Amino acid sequence: MRDDLKVSRIESGTVIDHLPAGSAMKIVKILELETDNPFILAMNVDSSKNKKKDMIKIEDKFLSKEETDKISLMAPSATINIIKGQTVTDKRKVSPPKEFVGILTCPNSVCITNSEKCETKFSEASGKYKCYFCERRFSTEEFEM
Amino acid sequence: MSLKAKDLISAADLTKAEVDEILKESDVMLSYLTKRKSPDILKGKILATLFFEPSTRTRLSFESAMCRLGGSVIGFSGNKGTSLSKGETLKDTIKNVEKYADIIAMRNPVEGSSRLAANAAKIPVINGGDGANQHPTQALLDIFTIKQEKGLKKLNVALCGDLKYGRTVHSLIYLLSMYGMEVALVSPKSLRMPEWILEDVKGRYGTNPKMYESMQDVADWADVLYVTRIQRERFPDQNEYEKVSGSYCVDNDLLRKAKKGMIVLHPLPRVDEIDDEIDCKPCAKYFDQAFYGIAVRMALLKMLMGGKR
Ligand SMILES: [Zn+2]
Numbered sequence: 001m002r003d004d005l006k007v008s009r010i011e012s013g014t015v016i017d018h019l020p021a022g023s024a025m026k027i028v029k030i031l032e033l034e035t036d037n038p039f040i041l042a043m044n045v046d047s048s049k050n051k052k053k054d055m056i057k058i059e060d061k062f063l064s065k066e067e068t069d070k071i072s073l074m075a076p077s078a079t080i081n082i083i084k085g086q087t088v089t090d091k092r093k094v095s096p097p098k099e100f101v102g103i104l105t106c107p108n109s110v111c112i113t114n115s116e117k118c119e120t121k122f123s124e125a126s127g128k129y130k131c132y133f134c135e136r137r138f139s140t141e142e143f144e145m
Numbered sequence: 146m147s148l149k150a151k152d153l154i155s156a157a158d159l160t161k162a163e164v165d166e167i168l169k170e171s172d173v174m175l176s177y178l179t180k181r182k183s184p185d186i187l188k189g190k191i192l193a194t195l196f197f198e199p200s201t202r203t204r205l206s207f208e209s210a211m212c213r214l215g216g217s218v219i220g221f222s223g224n225k226g227t228s229l230s231k232g233e234t235l236k237d238t239i240k241n242v243e244k245y246a247d248i249i250a251m252r253n254p255v256e257g258s259s260r261l262a263a264n265a266a267k268i269p270v271i272n273g274g275d276g277a278n279q280h281p282t283q284a285l286l287d288i289f290t291i292k293q294e295k296g297l298k299k300l301n302v303a304l305c306g307d308l309k310y311g312r313t314v315h316s317l318i319y320l321l322s323m324y325g326m327e328v329a330l331v332s333p334k335s336l337r338m339p340e341w342i343l344e345d346v347k348g349r350y351g352t353n354p355k356m357y358e359s360m361q362d363v364a365d366w367a368d369v370l371y372v373t374r375i376q377r378e379r380f381p382d383q384n385e386y387e388k389v390s391g392s393y394c395v396d397n398d399l400l401r402k403a404k405k406g407m408i409v410l411h412p413l414p415r416v417d418e419i420d421d422e423i424d425c426k427p428c429a430k431y432f433d434q435a436f437y438g439i440a441v442r443m444a445l446l447k448m449l450m451g452g453k454r
Pocket of ligand 1: 106108112113132133134135257
């Protein structure tokens with residue numbers, strides 16, 4: 001990859017860095033970027049630890065808590081950089097929340113939340129997420145977004 | 146500690162103190178039953194039994210318990226002709242029923258439906274079975290039966306049959322674990338207890354059950370043999386069903402190997418997993434279970450509605 005593309009700066013917005021290689025497209029979909037703000041996608045970039053990573057730079061967009069929570073579920077290693085006036089004004093790692101309310105769909109097809117409109121709720125339980133309704137626990141990869 | 150105005154949705158919600166109190170209250174109710182007395186504790190109160198899935202036993206047990214306490218019952222069984230078959234949401238149905246009754250006992254094939262109903266209702270909701278998820282009142286009557294017949298000491302309990310879809314065992318394993326019992330799981334590989342339940346009881350109580358595939362393997366170990374029905378429909382391959390079903394039958398041959406004093410429990414209905422020839426044996430406690438069930442449901446109705454003795 002050309003260096004200038006990698007470092008290409010945005011004036012104001014968000015850089016989502018340290019995404020696992022290959023996960024960026026999923027994040028683009030979750031954040032519905034296709035229909036929204038201008039963004040730059042970099043995939044399979046060399047990261048410092050002999051690994052490849054993906055990154056997304058989005059102009060004039062600052063993530064909501066819901067969006068950050070979704071990213072944390074798909075890419076727990078991600079970092080979020082807030083850019084203002086071309087400089088990083090805030091940098092933080094995402095951390096999966098203890099509870100997801102009204103965001104996720106229950107992967108259990110016979111769960112009531114899939115047949116009747118209601119706010120889903122999942123709480124963290126030993127690294128998995130337990131559905132408040134059907135009581136099943138799911139690992140993060142089992143959720144569709 | 147009080148269960149008043151609470152719901153009973155999952156065995157996972159119960160504390161040991163609560164179960165202790167339910168068992169204590171069940172003892173009192175049992176003494177009413179054996180003396181053939183009907184205390185008017187819930188006179189003027191109405192139980193709504195909403196059974197969206199056909200049921201005879203559990204529904205009649207709830208209704209009998211309510212009648213024994215002097216209360217009345219309204220309700221239905223089966224989905225046909227109800228508002229739900231006309232497309233009404235469960236939430237709306239509950240919002241209506243709570244205007245007609247003081248407490249709801251509900252069965253629905255959809256997992257988590259009782260939790261949704263409890264959230265929607267201002268009156269207490271009792272889960273009478275939500276799909277393959279939970280059936281807490283059955284587990285409470287099972288543990289009450291064990292207490293009456295064997296005492297609540299460190300017993301060896303084997304849960305046998307369909308442990309994947311069987312909601313009664315999903316509830317019961319929580320209560321057995323709570324009382325520090327040794328649990329063994331006996332099922333075909335394809336019908337094992339779901340991983341998330343095993344993780345949960347291990348995390349809470351340290352329960353780490355051994356797995357077996359034949360009841361023969363646990364016969365001389367178990368103080369309680371808890372048998373559930375394996376449904377033919379669970380097996381896409383009927384030859385496979387024929388092969389396994391033989392390993393899940395309690396008969397005289399199995400009893401000869403059994404530990405002295407072992408009791409056999411079953412949530413019923415049974416098909417052929419317990420031979421008729423066992424019914425008259427002292428170990429057969431599955432019909433007593435049904436009797437104890439009335440006492441337990443009386444206790445629950447009283448406690449959840451806060452009726453005074
Ligand atoms: Zn669910």
